[in-house]
Amino acid sequence: MTNIPETGRTSRVQIRLVVIQVLVLSLLGTLGGRLWHLQIREGDAHAEEASGNLVQQVVQPAVRGSILDARGVPLADNETRLVVSASRTDLLKTRDGGKAVLTRLADVLGMTPEEVRKKVRLCDARTPQPCWNGSPYQSIPITDEATAKQALQIRERAEDFPGITAEPQAVRRYPNPGEANSAQVLGYLSPVTDAEIQRAEGSDSPYLRSDQVGRSGLERQYDKQLRGKAGVTRYEVDNLGRVIGQAGSDAAEAGSHLVTSIDARVQRVAEYELNEAMKAARKEWDRNTGERYKADSGAVVVMEARTGRVVAMASNPTYDPNAWVGGISAKDYADLTGKASNYPLLNRAVQGQSAPGSIFKVVPTTAAVNAGHPFDGPYQCSSSYSIGNQVFTNFESEDHGPIGLGRALEVSCDTVFYRLAHEEWKRDGGNKPKKNAEDWFYKTAHQFGLGAKTGIDLPDEVTGRIPDRQWKQDHWEANKDAWCKSGKKDGSYVERIAYENCLEGNRLRAGDSVNYSIGQGDTLVTPVQMATVYAALSNGGTLHRPTVGKAVVSPDGRTVQEIEPESHGRLPMTKQTRDAIDDALAGVVTRGSADWRFVGWPQDRIPLRAKTSTAEVHGKQTTSWFATYTGDYSVVMTISQGGTGSGASAPAVRAIYNALYGVRKDGSIDESRALLPTPQTSLPEVRTDGTIAAPQTERHAPPKRRSPTGEVPSATTGRRD
Template sequence: MSRSTTTSRMRLVVVQALVFSLFATLFVRLYYLQVIGGEGYQAQAADQSVRDIVVQPQRGLIVDSQGRPLVANRTSWVISVDRTLLGKLDEDQRTELVRRVSVVVDATPEDVEARLVTCGDPGSVRDVCWNGSPYQPVPVASDVSKDVALRVLEQPEDYPGVLAEQQSVRSYPRPYGINLAHVLGYLSPVTEDEYDLASERDDRSLNGASVVGRAGVEKQYDEWLRGLPGYRRVAVDSMGRVLGDDSVVESTPGDTLVTSIDAKVQAVVEKQLAARIKAQRLETDPVTGRKYVADSGAAVVLDAKTGRVVAMASQPTYDPDVWTGGISESQLAHLYSEAAGTPLLSRATQGQFAPGSTWKPFMTAGALTNGYSTDTTLPCSSGFQVGNRVFKNYESGAYGNIGFAKALEVSCNTFFYRIGYDFWQRYGSDPADIDAKDPLVEEAKDFGFGSRTGIDLPGEAPGRIADRTWKQAYYESQKGYYCDLADKPQTADTSDFVYRFAREFCLEGNLYRAGDAVNFSIGQGDTIVTPLQLARAYAALSNGGTLWSPTVAKAVVSPEGKVLRRIAPQKAAQLDVPRRYLDYIDEALKGVTRQGTMAWKMGGFPLDQVTVRAKTGSAEVYGKQTTGWVASYSEDYVVVMMISQGGTGSGSTGDGIRAIWEALYGIEGESVRPARAATPGTVPPAKLPAFLDDGSIMPPVPQKAGE
């Protein structure tokens, strides 16, 4: 045998050995995969063919005190894109599909693409990107028309991986045509930060497709309203197409929120506020010679005994349905626009205005508890001089020597100027002493002014007590700006007044002078309040001195009708004002509606049967027209209405105030007909609506006045 033949055989043996070893290795590996590790790999394969789809819960209802739905739910079509299928298309096919989707949902391809990016990935846009499961179809448009949904459903070949499904979204039944936007609030998609925080806390109620409350009771009680999502496990093929359901975990609907709002009263309040603003815009301001601007307003109705909110309105307002299905940039810009009156701002809880003469009852309480007597008389002159300035009456003329009751009745400014000046002379004539005693300031703080009321609505403004401490703090924060302005050469486009003010402020802007004290005594100057703060303080006058934290919510009820939580009225403080003084002020304010500044609006009103006390106010604001107020109350309710740049208090809001009282007690002409009252029994119900087994909600048993 030749040497070459032997070499060839050796090579063949080596090759055979290698082939055998390869087959042996493959056999061993297959045995391991199929026999030893088969169960584990089979489980992994099964897991990869099953995906979790989040089933959003139905959000809880919001109802009024009679059980009428204020916020409910309706079915909406949602267009979603399955990114798994989208990822299996080539670049041209993907671009074309995104373009088709953008056309059908009336968006740009860029908008659709932005919604498909997972939050945290490169190119993700905050509040637009997708927070949910990577295996779940991503919603790219919600609340689309049925025609759009049918177009996607009927042409699956043109929209591979695009789904049209029905989901639950918020709806607003608007009983009696009410708006109530600032109280109810609105929803928007969960943010990336909120989702991450929920994940850290293992909070199952939030997922990437959730919406959360952003304002009003929707935000305050979001955790109760949102419910728990369910999960639907679906089997898919190798292309990611759904083959069928594997298992389902049902979602849990949100709880129902029962509020103290009475929709019928709310309708009257909204209508009257809007009507009074519209009417004042047709009136001429005698001071400026121009039509009243009447740029905004608010009205509040409280249960005087508990502080619960019966109605609350703000103008300008907006349509709460504008948030459903996503809000456009132009719509959002309108809500924040100053030119549109900033409709998103609730004037009732966030608007801050000088209170004018509605302030005087609290100054009366401060004076009577600090040395003055109900027998005290002071001159109600046409003017009161402080230094080189004469402070004049606004709403009243000269009445000679009068007491507190008459001063409240005719709203005499100079009477209260003298009280403010007297306390300033006695306790704080050193204008630089920020620790000087001030009984009127202390009384205002006791009535809750200068701090938030604690209402169960987010974003409440605190108002401001412009006392010595505030003035010093304001001076320190603004001193640099005004001193710098005072040192600059005067320019032609800046008035002498601005430079004069800057120089004076730079030198002594922290000094609390007598003029500050007399302005404070009549609710002028830098002191500002919210309409809700004023209503709460008048409720304390009505109920004998209890200062409540106003509440909108009364209870949380499960979907099965079980009361989960009762939200009781919260007592904030008890006023340290003797009852005899509160009774004295109460009697004086009765005179305002009988023969005082509100009497001309109450002619023919049956005050002998429904006793309404009131105080008017006309606050002067530098550079603007007068802000008009009327604050009023009975044993049951407090009604406050104000209009910014609307004229005098009774002139701008008096007719609206009267109409609200007529609705509350069922007054027709000079007759009182309780059966026609907006609220059954004429007083707010103490009990909750009845939740029946069939899901219907019945009003509570009417409660009669005095019960």
């Protein structure tokens, strides 16, 4: 056994004590520094934050302003309903996280427990609808259709339903006046998200967690004006949550009303006629594909020609915006967003783009005149036109001989425009373009406002496309790798096209210009763009920014902010050219491709101009277009995979004009039946008490369309275009 000297043992103990003392002093120093930092340096800030914990806010939602038609008929307003809501915060305090409470609630409401639980779960990337995408601290509505008996059960047995409330609330309503749906124009609401709250912080229109915000349509475009300002009452509470006093309050401010240029009666007719036209087209045989037309979607725009204000705008397929009120069900959400439903949330009047076909010919007609070609010609309207080994045929291979541009518009002769476009392409250098090529046909389209947004006051408008030299280059650079990978010189049609595009997809070829001249190829337009163009032809050449909103009116009616029409340029044509085109488009109705649809029309009293179009789309059936105008309105309709313009769309457009002007089957005019023979100019009255002076609306379907002879029109008989 080794003996350790006493002095050595003592030295080691002392060292250990010193180390421990240093550690203790270091810890004390760290804690002291932290306390100084919290209590001295940041004491005021933490004190303010702590005091804030003693104040709780109670929000009184603002009444959202109504959306009115031009006469004051509500298209969207509010109604008082019994709303049953759940507080996630209170439910999570229960032993089972609220499962038992929600099960009992489901039994009272006649719902399944699963339906109720899905309503209160929070949305994230992995959670499908239905779910709650608002703040988790906000009461979540379970149903806004509770009966008085159900509400009484919940309130009388409050101990069985902790965190559940049943109380009357103002709920958004889309009343469909006269069965006018207007879904894509109006849009819908849903709760604000935390991300939106953060983005709006510091702005002049911040969000509260209780807010509902517009998600599409006018509800989104004019959300700030419609939403108003929620009221907030602040209560002082103790550490147990008991109210000990009121710290202040801000009164709620109701949202303003939006008066639109929509006429609910005309809107109903437009929706009905579009739907009927699509149903009629589906009964017709497509001899090109050997099956019936699919007519899977469509749109129609009715626009004031002198102002650009939208009187009616319909998109099909459509939906009921009331489905979103109070939270949308899983089935409804799937129906609205699934491929099988063909995406009814899309407003195809401003978001649907397709090749315009012959209604586009007013553009190359103008371009040809501006490039120096005489309007009267003559130009050879042969049955076909060849460029190298490629043959471009006239529609149905008709040969009209030598004609002028006016007659080419009337009979929709393709080969006249093929020749002019090819000649201009060669004049610009052909395959070796000049440095400063004129490109009249493309430049003129941009001057018509095509290839750009119209600026309509609806969200998510698309631009369409004018496939000029710059677009060709940009498109080639973006797709070259994919084309080179999939293209085959001797493959299928699509593979051969990819092969050619790989090699020279950036070149503006003769075939590109020829197809473009009749609104085919890569050209894309929207119905609202073409309605704007034809409105400009009607009013003498002024291009307007289309508008749906007409005025914003304060809740008491005392402040009115009118939304004035705005022009953004003129059509690039002389008065002489405009008048010549106008006469030709009148000829389309009286002696051209649409005359068989307008037998008996009172042309002497209501001069009507029109252009038919049957646009070809690779892999699909033809798209029907019909573009028209009078001195008051332009009306444009399109039906995807619907057949010909005169066959599918023209009868529906005539029915809309019949309703506007009160035209009978025999061509006589009954002014008492006319819905809107001249555009509405006055604004509806909003009284000081917030009520609106508006006419009553009738719920009825327009009469069945019939031709002047009494026969129901066929979708394809007669001339085609």
